[in-house]
Amino acid sequence: KAGVTQTPRYLIKTRGQQVTLSCSPISGHRSVSWYQQTPGQGLQFLFEYFSETQRNKGNFPGRFSGRQFSNSRSEMNVSTLELGDSALYLCASSLGGADNQPQHFGDGTRLSIL
């Protein structure tokens, strides 16, 4: 069974640009969550999608947005990039619902802002 796939693995952008990251969950998983990991703040929750609906959102500015498609694949978009957006962005998938299934993470997208 294929794991969680994130593309691209690396991205270099400049301030003011926008970027779209992609996440393909494990087959059958309907919940996709996004996290930002930085050396200073650690892992912070961005948002979660379940059945194409955002059902939880972390404390990030509106420049961070996401969506989920009918096949459960998800994208997150960051507009007007800032230097502080440089981070490893991780996607996690699980079956969904209030269950005790573990969450499975992809290898992440490393975003560098110049």
Next chain:
Amino acid sequence: KQEVTQIPAALSVPEGENLVLNCSFTDSAIYNLQWFRQDPGKGLTSLLLIQSSQREQTSGRLNASLDKSSGRSTLYIAASQPGDSATYLCAVKLKGGATNKLIFGTGTLLAVQP
């Protein structure tokens, strides 16, 4: 507000030693607690998940315990090997609401010396 802390922040041990990693959380109203490992530049690998009703879980040389009332979990690694070197993270899933949001600890960087 749930806070998750891991002690120590870094640990170096000789190969073959048994070791314990600690995780503390401030709000006992959790659904479950999950332990992950993260290798440099990689995503998170799920190691063990303990439901709030459980006291411990075992997988190979790993044993995780949970004391919800005191807000503590430990990850015991037996007979450590150089391949165990990684950052270990614990994360809690809070009760309340249909969400898979995880709150992560600060991580313990483990180095096992050959």
